[in-house]
Amino acid sequence: MNSDIERVLVSQEKIEETNIRLGKELTKDYADKNPLFVCILRGAAMFMMDLVKNIDIPMEYDFMDVSSYGGENTSTTGEVRIIKDLDTPLSGRDVVIVEDIIDTGYTLDRLIELFKTRNAKSIRIVSFLDKPARRIKHVHVDYVGAQIPDAFVVGYGMDFDEHYRNLPYVGVLSPEVYSTK
Numbered sequence: 001m002n003s004d005i006e007r008v009l010v011s012q013e014k015i016e017e018t019n020i021r022l023g024k025e026l027t028k029d030y031a032d033k034n035p036l037f038v039c040i041l042r043g044a045a046m047f048m049m050d051l052v053k054n055i056d057i058p059m060e061y062d063f064m065d066v067s068s069y070g071g072e073n074t075s076t077t078g079e080v081r082i083i084k085d086l087d088t089p090l091s092g093r094d095v096v097i098v099e100d101i102i103d104t105g106y107t108l109d110r111l112i113e114l115f116k117t118r119n120a121k122s123i124r125i126v127s128f129l130d131k132p133a134r135r136i137k138h139v140h141v142d143y144v145g146a147q148i149p150d151a152f153v154v155g156y157g158m159d160f161d162e163h164y165r166n167l168p169y170v171g172v173l174s175p176e177v178y179s180t181k
């Protein structure tokens with residue numbers, strides 16, 4: 001295990017199991033809807049690619065890059081910046097937003113408001129992790145991989161200052177790493 005990780009919260013095996021379960025649920029709920037899966041970069045990239053392999057219906061996907069935790073921050077700036085927008089029009093589409101984590105809820109709250117103005121037919125959310133202890137904006141998450149306690153996590157796409165995204169598991173980052181920065 002990486003020496004900056006205090007403990008593993010979601011193992012590789014658990015990640016695989018979770019993606020199979022979520023894929024089955026989405027396959028059932030979106031049959032005949034040709035849903036558009038919207039991956040929120042960069043954190044959700046790894047989850048998205050694993051998830052869609054478990055979805056067995058016609059579907060499309062697109063990517064949007066937004067950011068609110070800049071650089072060496074473990075708390076949100078509260079300002080959600082769009083770095084790269086979608087290429088696909090949302091009007092009349094059944095949209096599934098794919099996130100790695102919901103924490104304060106600022107990012108998803110902002111995206112839902114935006115997607116409503118683009119006349120999506122329906123908007124649902126799938127988030128690999130849910131950290132309810134830190135929620136500020138109430139957002140309903142339709143599909144959750146796992147609930148986690150109030151700790152800053154990295155791995156499986158999630159970063160601290162752009163590091164650790166490549167870890168194949170989700171772990172709690174040792175506070176010594178960010179308190180010495």
Ligand SMILES: O=P(O)(O)OC[C@H]1O[C@H](OP(=O)(O)OP(=O)(O)O)[C@H](O)[C@@H]1O
Nearest residue numbers: 041042043067068069103104105106107
């Ligand atoms: O519920 P919130 O408090 O808004 O936090 C969740 C968001 O924070 C992270 O993104 P980040 O801004 O770190 O960008 P990244 O995905 O590129 O790492 C994560 O990927 C979510 O999009």
Ligand code: HPA
Nearest residue numbers: 103151152153154158159
């Ligand atoms: O715990 C976290 N880790 C990484 N990125 C995040 N963005 C919100 N919460 C987190």
